[in-house]
C-alpha cells in the first residue's frame with residue numbers, strides 16, 4: 706500500500722492505491738483546507754466543495770513522488786490555468802506550477818510526500834534581493 710507523508714503535520718499514513726490525497730488527509734486527521742497562508746483554515750474546513758474540484762481550498766504541494774500520482778484532469782487544469790479571472794487557488798499556483806495539485810482530484814499510486822497549505826508568493830523568492 707502506498708504511503709502518504711504530510712510534511713507540515715509530521716504524519717504518515719498507508720492508503721489503498723487509488724485513494725485521493727484529500728481522503729488520505731481526512732483518514733490521517735490532517736486539515737487539508739489551509740486557506741491562504743493559513744488565513745481561513747478554520748472556515749475552509751467547513752466551507753469547501755467536498756471534493757468536486759471547484760473551490761480550490763484543498764490545494765497541496767506534492768514535494769516527492771509526483772510520478773506516483775495520476776495526471777491532472779480537466780478540473781485541475783481549468784482550476785489553475787483555465788479561469789479568465791484568477792481566484793485565490795490560481796494565485797497560489799504562481800511559483801508552485803510543478804508541484805501544486807488539487808488534493809481531491811489527485812489519486813495516489815505510490816509513495817508521496819505532501820505539503821499542505823502552499824504559500825501565496827506572488828513576487829517570487831527573489832523579489833527583494
Ligand code: FES
Pocket residue numbers: 753754755756757758759760761762763764807808809810
Ligand atoms: S475540495 Fe474543493 S477543490 Fe478540492
